[in-house]
Amino acid sequence: MATRQTQFLARSLLTPAVGLLFIWMIVPLVLTIYFSTLHYSLLDPGSESFVGLENFRYFLTDPAFLASLQNTLVLVGSVLALTILLGIPLALLMDQPVIGRNFVRLMVIAPFFVMPTVSALVWKNLLMHPVSGLFAWLASLFGLTPIDWFNDVPLLAVILIVTWQWLPFATLILLTALQSLDEEQKEAAEMDGASAVSTFIYITLPHLARPITVVILIETIFLLTVFAEIFVTTGGGPGLQTTNIAFLIYSQALIQFDVGSASAGGLVAVVIANIVAFFLVRIVGRNLEA
Amino acid sequence: MGQITLQGVQKSFGPVHIIKGADLDIADGSFVVFVGPSGCGKTTLLRLIAGLEDVSGGKILIDGKNVVDTPPAKRGLSMVFQSYALYPHMSVRGNIGFGLKMAGLPKDEINRKVEAAAATLNLTPYLDRKPRELSGGQRQRVAIGRAIVREPKAFLFDEPLSNLDAALRVQMRIEVTRLQKQLGTTAIYVTHDQVEAMTMADKIVVLNGGKIEQYGSPLELYERPANLFVAGFIGSPKMNFVTGEPALQKGAATIGVRPEHLKIERDGGGGWQGTIAVAEHLGSDTFLYVDAGALGMLTARYIGELSLHAGDRVSLTPDPARIHRFDESGNALRS
Numbered sequence: 001m002a003t004r005q006t007q008f009l010a011r012s013l014l015t016p017a018v019g020l021l022f023i024w025m026i027v028p029l030v031l032t033i034y035f036s037t038l039h040y041s042l043l044d045p046g047s048e049s050f051v052g053l054e055n056f057r058y059f060l061t062d063p064a065f066l067a068s069l070q071n072t073l074v075l076v077g078s079v080l081a082l083t084i085l086l087g088i089p090l091a092l093l094m095d096q097p098v099i100g101r102n103f104v105r106l107m108v109i110a111p112f113f114v115m116p117t118v119s120a121l122v123w124k125n126l127l128m129h130p131v132s133g134l135f136a137w138l139a140s141l142f143g144l145t146p147i148d149w150f151n152d153v154p155l156l157a158v159i160l161i162v163t164w165q166w167l168p169f170a171t172l173i174l175l176t177a178l179q180s181l182d183e184e185q186k187e188a189a190e191m192d193g194a195s196a197v198s199t200f201i202y203i204t205l206p207h208l209a210r211p212i213t214v215v216i217l218i219e220t221i222f223l224l225t226v227f228a229e230i231f232v233t234t235g236g237g238p239g240l241q242t243t244n245i246a247f248l249i250y251s252q253a254l255i256q257f258d259v260g261s262a263s264a265g266g267l268v269a270v271v272i273a274n275i276v277a278f279f280l281v282r283i284v285g286r287n288l289e290a
Numbered sequence: 291m292g293q294i295t296l297q298g299v300q301k302s303f304g305p306v307h308i309i310k311g312a313d314l315d316i317a318d319g320s321f322v323v324f325v326g327p328s329g330c331g332k333t334t335l336l337r338l339i340a341g342l343e344d345v346s347g348g349k350i351l352i353d354g355k356n357v358v359d360t361p362p363a364k365r366g367l368s369m370v371f372q373s374y375a376l377y378p379h380m381s382v383r384g385n386i387g388f389g390l391k392m393a394g395l396p397k398d399e400i401n402r403k404v405e406a407a408a409a410t411l412n413l414t415p416y417l418d419r420k421p422r423e424l425s426g427g428q429r430q431r432v433a434i435g436r437a438i439v440r441e442p443k444a445f446l447f448d449e450p451l452s453n454l455d456a457a458l459r460v461q462m463r464i465e466v467t468r469l470q471k472q473l474g475t476t477a478i479y480v481t482h483d484q485v486e487a488m489t490m491a492d493k494i495v496v497l498n499g500g501k502i503e504q505y506g507s508p509l510e511l512y513e514r515p516a517n518l519f520v521a522g523f524i525g526s527p528k529m530n531f532v533t534g535e536p537a538l539q540k541g542a543a544t545i546g547v548r549p550e551h552l553k554i555e556r557d558g559g560g561g562w563q564g565t566i567a568v569a570e571h572l573g574s575d576t577f578l579y580v581d582a583g584a585l586g587m588l589t590a591r592y593i594g595e596l597s598l599h600a601g602d603r604v605s606l607t608p609d610p611a612r613i614h615r616f617d618e619s620g621n622a623l624r625s
Binding site (some may be wrong): 182184185186188189190191192193194195198202203206207209 | 337340342361363367368370371372373374375376377380388389392393436439440583
């Protein structure tokens with residue numbers, strides 16, 4: 001790609017794809033910005049009028065906004081922590097040579113292929129149901145009162161479901177990283193007198209720093225937009241206890257039919273995602289260098 | 291102290307016997323090189339001594355104590371790996387001091403020892419760098435530093451110089467030898483390079499197919515090889531082997547003559563007649579590859595320049611005092 005001709009050729013061949021992608025991104029963004037400045041209610045079509053930044057003021061001062069922002073951060077943080085804390089030991093176990101290892105790996109990966117809607121339904125009706133769920137049955141087996149997950153601890157219930165879905169992803173990434181750890185390094189540590197625990201702390205864990213970063217960054221992108229699990233199980237409730245930003249925007253647009261306010265919320269969500277990304281890249285991103 | 295004795299050490303992976311009973315006595319402070327072709331079991335034997343593999347049979351004694359059930363760290367040995375196996379996220383200081391840290395030494399003592407080791411190896415300016423910021427030779431020295439700082443009973447080297455370029459290899463070869471003599475610590479060094487073996491070793495162990503073919507000083511192996519394998523493996527270029535009539539005259543199945551022990555004369559001399567196929571002129575030496583008809587290809591070496599060229603007829607006369615005789619099974623015949 002050194003000569004002027006090849007550079008020109010490369011650019012002209014890339015242009016259609018880049019241009020299409022650009023339009024693909026810019027049209028919804030511009031429309032959202034446009035809608036966010038309108039009074040635009042679906043209950044009252046034809047009455048659209050320009051209101052400036054009024055929608056933003058309305059969305060940001062809504063008490064539901066702060067509650068849902070908090071829920072979003074708790075949800076993302078908890079799921080990240082759980083998937084990594086559980087993913088590391090799981091990956092270490094799956095790295096051991098055991099009989100039927102391939103089958104075990106397949107089973108561990110399985111939750112990742114279940115649609116969020118389906119897994120939420122399974123958890124809601126088969127596992128966490130206070131009367132007919134498996135957990136209720138287990139609790140009654142020990143003479144305990146079954147937990148009514150979606151009423152008593154709704155956010156925890158959602159966190160558990162989402163963790164279950166994302167644990168395979170974290171495990172897989174960490175497992176492949178473990179397999180790339182140089183065998184001679186472990187042997188050198190063994191010769192240096194490191195115990196299994198010390199080898200893990202001083203050799204394995206630093207080696208996992210980069211894949212952990214990858215897991216955090218990728219999961220954050222998807223966890224900020226968790227929707228189906230909440231919609232299917234709690235519907236954002238009780239009250240606002242499981243409403244996150246994504247669900248709040250949905251409820252503005254399609255429960256309160258206020259498109260203008262929902263568009264403003266969408267733009268706020270973009271800003272929040274960028275703030276999170278900024279801090280993430282500063283905190284963990286340096287692991288990706290060199 | 292670092293006297294290592296192997297008694298009937300065996301190792302098999304499933305049905306495959308890698309080491310078929312090795313007996314060896316390594317004196318304290320000596321530099322012993324394991325040399326042999328790929329797959330001869332030399333690295334496996336080293337790993338058995340290190341404790342990274344379990345023996346299938348036999349005993350390994352370090353200072354008279356059987357260590358076959360002792361974990362690697364407790365054997366008091368340290369190892370330099372072929373890939374160096376440096377810890378990539380630790381500085382040079384952290385790498386060298388890791389073993390001491392694991393042994394629970396106080397911080398200032400670790401620092402003192404690490405700095406002393408770094409000074410010996412000229413690594414002081416690099417102590418706070420990461421391995422990836424170092425050149426190949428420097429990484430090599432860090433790996434050696436990690437080995438010496440623990441003051442082990444013996445060093446184990448697993449082909450440590452094979453990743454370096456030729457010039458650096460010669461330099462590191464000298465450095466390692468000098469360091470070992472200076473510290474007086476027993477060293478076991480694995481290589482497939484017989485030049486490394488000849489130049490570094492006090493004693494060489496020649497391995498082939500999981501068996502020790504010969505154990506002796508470099509010159510012993512050169513002058514009195516125990517069998518055809520050792521004769522062919524030690525020395526460069528390889529020894530010439532001649533069978534048939536000339537061998538029978540000497541009362542042997544095969545006779546071997548080193549290239550440097552063939553007297554080269556222009557056509558008409560009294561020795562083996564042949565035509566030069568290739569002549570290599572190095573200035574310091576001249577190597578002649580001679581097609582000697584029924585005797586096969588013979589290699590002859592002349593110290594200095596000899597103006598003979600491909601196609602010239604020559605006659606080669608072996609030095610009668612330096613002919614090696616072997617019986618049918620390949621073992622050396624001593625007169």
